[in-house]
Amino acid sequence: MIIPVRCFSCGRVIASDYVAFKNKTDIIRKAENREPTSEEIQRIFEELGIKRYCCRRMIVSHVDLIDEVLEFE
Numbered sequence: 001m002i003i004p005v006r007c008f009s010c011g012r013v014i015a016s017d018y019v020a021f022k023n024k025t026d027i028i029r030k031a032e033n034r035e036p037t038s039e040e041i042q043r044i045f046e047e048l049g050i051k052r053y054c055c056r057r058m059i060v061s062h063v064d065l066i067d068e069v070l071e072f073e
């Protein structure tokens with residue numbers, strides 16, 4: 001729904017990194033018309049300084065549904 005502000009496991013702030021992650025993956029999606037590969041996703045995480053698996057799973061497993069749910073307000 002909405003990205004949690006902090007990682008559930010370690011407490012690192014991840015909400016601001018999610019925006020940067022989404023921008024970088026959207027660039028690949030639009031420029032090359034495909035989903036980013038796992039190597040590209042790993043490189044983006046390293047650029048953003050997200051090292052722990054607990055923080056990575058917060059971003060990778062997030063589904064952004066808020067814009068679709070708002071229509072049924």
Ligand SMILES: [Zn+2]
Binds near residue numbers: 007008009011055056
């Ligand atoms: Zn974490």
